[in-house]
Amino acid sequence: MNRAISLPLLALAVAFAPAARAQQAVNPIHPVFVPRDASGRAVRDGKELSTDKTCGACHDTAYIAGHSGHAAPKVTATCVQCHVDGGRLEIRPEQLEADGRLRREAIRIGAPRAANCAACHGLVSDGGAPVAVPADFEAAPKSDSGRTWSLTQGEGAIVSPQRMADSFLNLEAKATLAAPWDVHAAKLVDCVACHYASNNPVRTDAKHGTLRYLSMDPRRQSTAEFLVRPDHRLAEQGCRGCHDPMKAHAFLPYRQRHLTVLACQGCHAAGGMGPAAEMVDATVVTRAGTPAVRYRNVERRPGEPLNTATIRPFRPLLVERVEGDGARRLAPVNPVSRWRWVSGADHAEVPFERVVQVYLDGAAYAPAVVEAFDLNRDGRLDENELRLDSKAKTDLIANRLRALGVVEPTIEGTLDAYPLAHGISTRDRALRDCEACHAKDSRVSDAYPIAAYLPGGTPPRPRENPRVRLAGVLATAPDGGVVLQSGDETARAGLHVLGHSRQGLTNTLGFALFLAVFAGVTLHGLARVLLRRRRAHLAGAHASGDQQYVFGRYERLWHWTMALSGVVLIATGLAVHGGSSFRPLDLTTAVAVHNAFALILMLNGFLALFYHLATSAIRNFIPHPRGFLERVLDHMSYQARGIFYGESHPPNAPGHKLNPLQQITYLALLNVLFPLQFVTGALIWAVGRWPDVAAALHGLQVVAPLHNAGAWLFLSFFVLHVYLVTTGRTPGDHLRSMVTGYQHLEPEGPTP
Structure with missing residues (x-):
């Protein structure tokens, strides 16, 4: 729009916006009264009106002043400003009776309307004219005006049923903004629906007593008592006073946890379109x-x-x-x-x-x-x-x-x-x-x-x-x-937020362990490759040896299910905790997949435990006491020296598939690491669903770092395990045996 045309239109919009305000209806219940000044004399000019003397004839103005959030030293809100149409009581001679009483048709008094609140707090419109910023929006508030613009300048909020696209403001992507400025105003919900006198007998949803075992106190004032002494410490009705968020957010994962720690405005007032x-x-x-x-x-x-x-x-x-x-x-x-x-x-x-x-x-x-x-x-x-x-x-x-x-x-x-x-x-x-x-x-x-x-x-x-x-x-x-x-480790409120919060200690120690394991297996593997090339001049090839059926069908199914679950849990765990930079999936999907495979891993672990107990295969994981230390030293010596010179693996204990180092590792894995991850993972899941559990555990601040530490241990084990798979007769021998179930028996003597 041409600037020369837009500025005159702006002036017209601002000038005529107040005229579109609907006038408050005449109050048929409020009694007629005599307007009085501070000395108690009848007045014929609204500027001389004293609210203490006029309103105080029926209402306890001293009590109201002592029980009001609008009675601070810098707040000048009066009865007239809040309860009279337009915030002013204009008295004209024709509106007065002979005895000085105000005629009923001039009494436009009632509950505060949005326009009354707007006189001090911000930009409010009934939608009759395009919403526009008034000329005095940036002016310093005068000491006697009470205007703060806290609603609009402070919150960036404009209260109006009008569509944002129909306003006079130059909004970004304005043509697409078909929503109203305020959905409550569009549904005729006025300010007093949330900000009402706390002792209003119509409101029975609040507890007015101090007895803690009462959830609602039925003892309340009569209407007559309330009209004389209304408590003007206005209530602040929250969103949950009218809305049940648990029935409106079915799409939200961990709904109970979100609604416990996050206010409704966190998503529904995420950014106003008014000038903030x-x-x-x-x-x-x-x-x-x-x-x-x-x-x-x-x-x-x-x-x-x-x-x-x-x-x-x-x-x-x-x-x-x-x-x-x-x-x-x-x-x-x-x-x-x-x-x-x-x-x-x-x-x-x-x-x-x-x-x-x-x-x-x-x-x-x-x-x-x-x-x-x-x-x-x-x-x-x-x-x-x-x-x-x-x-x-x-x-x-x-x-x-x-x-x-x-x-x-x-x-x-x-x-x-x-x-x-x-x-x-x-x-x-x-x-x-x-x-x-x-x-x-x-x-x-x-x-x-x-x-x-x-x-x-x-x-x-x-x-x-x-x-x-x-x-x-x-x-x-x-x-x-x-x-x-704020601190890098936690959120401002001390909350642990998945994908955002970082566990400095566990991440540092866990990553150091992972690097040490990765560096160790890398150096060990390079040494094997170099020494193997030096042995290439030796004549002859290693005999294939006899085959033995070592791993049954269920054992192989259990192993590959465990391996697949572990890989998916590591990948989705990085996605959940690592933030968007490590997240090929969106957070909701990553959490759902992580939980699903965690359940698969747990079920697979319990079934494997039942299988090993029922078939006595659990003995493979229990070290044979006789000669155990000697076998441990033999296998350590083999990994440190013998493997580089082509020596055969030291024999295991009779009737055992696993060597003593494997037995120690798996005992720690199955008795310490897996239970740690199962328990902490289940607690993280429980925190998201039951507020009492979250309160007892202080959220995720303790559980999440423990789960994170276990994840680093599991990742380090996974790297070590994958490397050790390559240490068989050939690099693929152990992998082949876990697919077919058959393993070659190594003959005595060195390998080339």
Whole structure:
């Protein structure tokens, strides 16, 4: 669209958007009342209205103020702002009775509507006009307005039933966005459906008492008592208050485990399409008289309005958060860093209007500011110049603030984490990519950008929030910004995430063992090849020897089933634990195949145990005590020397198929390694299905490293076993015997 046409249309959309709001109906139940001022006198002008005196005639306003989340010192929400249509009580003479009472047709009072909440919290639309960013979206909030834009700037959320494709915003791939901005708004679910008075007698789903053995407390106030003393510490109804996630996620592997540790918003609010702030720098002032706001998901040219800038989905940060039901789960948040000027020992905030006076002289920047900030001397201050990134700039602004009467001006930085809880779109836009979490470089603990620069060199200080845990360290990025870094070993919440978490100790020791075994067999094999060439001049060939039926049909079936299962388990285990770089299959398929072959291996092991016990073949694995040490030394000597000179294998104990070294190895394998893998693997499977087991084991933090250590041992054994197969009369003799069952008997004497 041509810019000359789009900007006027933008102005019209913003100007007429409020007019499309549906007016609240007249309340037929609320009694008529006399509007009064602070002294209790009847008033005829809404600006003189005192809510304490007017509403306090029937409601206990002192109790409400003491039991309200909207009664903090910096929050100015009043009864009128929340419960009256439009947030204002406009009194006209024709609306008043002779005795000063307000006529019923003028009483448009009821439960807070979305538009009332939007007056402070963010961008909310009923869909009557195209969604557009209002003109004051980036303006610093006034001390008496209460507007924070926490919903949109903080979460990147827009609450509207309108399709995103029908909005005025310039969204990436806009034509394909047929989903509404908020599916709850599209289904007529209003704000009060989740944020309601905690003592509302209509709500019987919460326990109001302190008795722990009560899951629901039937004792509740009457409606009359509630109307007099409504508790305005509003509830935060979570998704699970209305939805049963166990019935809606049948496709999800390890469903119970995912839903225990992951909040619903982790996938359903994975990235809003509204402009989400990264940092708000109120230490500087733009030409429009607003703080400098940097967004996470907005591609914006200098001077371009937000409505025409390109907006993309942003990637939130996953942290551990305490949800409304008291459970700790991984949930998405948007960290927003803010900087402002403060003064004095008490660090009182300097009014932004005073900061504007420092920077602007009318509609233009003050000459002194231009002189200090305009580094390229083009007469304009671009985004990279309008920042306090040097001591000279900071000192200049501080001195100009002192000249306006500000005492000891300093810069203060804070960091707030806004949980993503609004702007939930349709299920087809939910995150379904397993690699988003189950990969080495996933969103679980990758370095997350906090700020592109530090105004005045002041790092942001995370605010205390008992419900959100920003685990990690604020570190300086190479470009001078700040990122949140977490440990490489675990996720931010201390969870072990398959495909992402790395077991440093077991991986290091296991890989060292694997390298040692691989290097050992490689050197041993090279020595055999070289010495065999030196013996090539010897005349004659080794006699074939007699054949003996050694391995029965079931033994061979058991062996090859075990071998196939072991190879598949090693390959899929690397895929599950190694991340996307080692994953030819997707994670879900790799886990399913791994579990299936683990079950095959276990069944094969139990059947083999029954077979060996029933047929007494178990004696082959039990060393014969007489001469055992001597036979061990003979076989060790053979592997260290005799095999290089063509000597025959030392004889086994009478009636035994396995030599003593094999017996020791298989006893350790069958009695230690296999049970270790069976038990830890079964526990990993159980953790994914039963929360009580997961809680008792503290997740996978202990079980997974043990299983990982066993996997390295099994891999090392597999390499050694494959090599030893080649140490028969010929390199393929042992392999052939495990296929046919017949083995050649070696004659006495050296082999060439």
